[in-house]
Amino acid sequence: MESQGFSGEQIATQCERRLSDCGIRPTGQRVRIATLLLCAPQHLSAEQILESLRASGARVSKATVYNTLNLFAERGLIRQLSVDGSRAWFDSNVDAHYHFHDTTTGALIDVPIPDVEFSRLPAPPAGTEVAGIDIVIRLRKKS
């Protein structure tokens, strides 16, 4: 769960700073959730986060996980994805990018922006402008 030689404690401190920068009070639970989610680009469900935190001994409620994820998403710290109807996925990579969705395994894989190029896009309807483009490339096992 660590990266580039930083200790878990140092990552937690970095996360605290990121929360503060977003105007979010860095409470214990929020820092735990942020540390889990922001340590690397990844896609997690609320349930996975809850389980992971409890497995590591933390006392967290479902309500707090959802409240926190919604707060983070609102402040642009994470992104909520709708790739299958079953549940929400929270993406710690908020840079613009697209996704592969492996329909066999359920896995989500980031597709960097430069890997997709449009030579034509429709004009938005009158009175509207484009707020963003979501692309999901569905994958199946090669036959």
Place this chain on the structure above:
Amino acid sequence: MESQGFSGEQIATQCERRLSDCGIRPTGQRVRIATLLLCAPQHLSAEQILESLRASGARVSKATVYNTLNLFAERGLIRQLSVDGSRAWFDSNVDAHYHFHDTTTGALIDVPIPDVEFSRLPAPPAGTEVAGIDIVIRLRKKS
């Protein structure tokens, strides 16, 4: 709810034939749901379909609506969309196409295939192939 001068009854008959062609027994409820959904390209939720049928006097259960929509989707008669996390939308247009999603009104608008052109796409990961591409262009009110 009618189009091109066809009566409701004629449309229902056409729908019956389409169901039979897909190997689906054209029961009363199924024909009603198909008639509602297939009379024009549109995006409806299960709840909207249930309400609409009941408003027109039909006796239908929630279970049947869901079972029927899942059956139709499985047989390729309609397509299930995941555009917001809140619920599933059922699209009666099964030809390949993309979507505008108006985040202000919640409306879904079809984007025909020729309106989008790629000059670059990522190669699918080894062992997989592309099963389909979903694009949602999010719209907001022009500022």
Place this chain on the structure above:
DNA sequence: TTCCTTGCAAAACTTTTGCATTAAA
């Protein structure tokens, strides 16, 4: 103290399932 956050339980919502009843072939 005052305000915000948390946990718990319950509620709200969407979707699925079990089972007795009904309709279709």
Place this chain on the structure above:
DNA sequence: TTTAATGCAAAAGTTTTGCAAGGAA
């Protein structure tokens, strides 16, 4: 008659909410 579809209620899964208790400033 035989099989499959329907309705109802209940269950299951995800997400939200109300409220009392706890923590931060």
